[in-house]
Amino acid sequence: HTHTQDLWILDYMEGFLVSKTLFTACELGVFDLLASSQHPLSLEEVALGIRASQDGTERLLAACTGLDLLNTHTQDGHVMYSNTEQSSVYLTQSSPVSLTQSIHYSSKTIYLCWHYLTDAVREGSNQYEKAFGVKSEHLFEALYRSEEEMVKFMQLMNSIWNICGRDVVTAFNLSPFTTIYDLGGCSGALAKQCVLAYPECTVTIFDLPKVVKTSREHFVTDDNQRVSFHEGDFFKDALPDADLYILARILHDWTDVRSIELLTKVYRACRPGGGVLVVEALLCEDGSGPLTAQLYSLNMLVQTEGKERTAAEYTALLTAAGFQNIQVERTGKIYDAVLGRK
Ligand code: SAM
Structure with missing residues (x-):
């Protein structure tokens, strides 16, 4: 006999309710409104501020409270709402580590693609055509189907x-490399x-x-003096x-064949003694996890031509392109690093 609190399948079944609650609260600007106010706000004030129905707002705020996205307290018989610390840090647009753009992309693009996950699994291919009516012969033409989509994607990337970049660039000592592309x-x-x-690179x-x-x-x-640009197509140019x-x-994003093609070009261009740093969410060799990478691999199926891979799979790709001394560093966060040398 299973107790319902141990029945995580129920949580899985309804997991999308949580995602959608978060998406909606962000889209309506609940966290921004509360952040811009000097004091906690009542239901009436929030509903007015986000221009939504009182009934709907009340339920949305309640669900956000249950998800620990909002704090409540009672004042003169009224429930007053304010942001939790995490909400102020990650769910307000003005925060330097804001996730609001990523949440927007999840809500408006990824969520729609995942509607066709069953088809993606059956067909083994991405679902842009069904989700957005775009043929995806060239992946990034589909991804960048409008200027707005491109900017949203860039904000997601x-x-x-801001959250885990330092860990991946310091996973290896990259100080011997000064010219980096x-x-x-x-x-x-x-x-x-x-x-x-x-500081030298x-x-x-x-x-x-x-x-x-x-x-x-x-x-x-412009104050990023040591960062510059080069326009090009890494498959063609x-x-x-x-x-x-x-x-x-x-x-x-790419199949093994395309990946080896790209890595081979990189190997040829690379100075002797130089290297390549591959940054990806690594899957475990035995298929046991991590769950984030496993789910990302499904996302790669609905959205791209590629997949997430194990360290051994990346090592094989790098080796096929000519790279040697391949080292793997797991950061313990979402993204890991693999270094190959020429
Ligand atoms: N490296 C970034 C990061 O981790 O945040 C962005 C990763 S994003 C999934 C893939 C990037 O590859 C996009 O910026 C895209 O514009 C770029 N890209 C795709 N095809 C390309 C090509 N043929 N030549 C050059 N860049 C390309």
């Missing part, structure tokens, strides 16, 4: 490195962590022209020579 460097969040950790963000343009305009300010190439969350 940006936010995690971050291939598919996107918004430059990891490049910034790299120049912070290593310069990092060039190599990415598609429209990504570089947006990154220059919106993400990397020549790669500049460098001491170290970073491939963070790149290989997980």
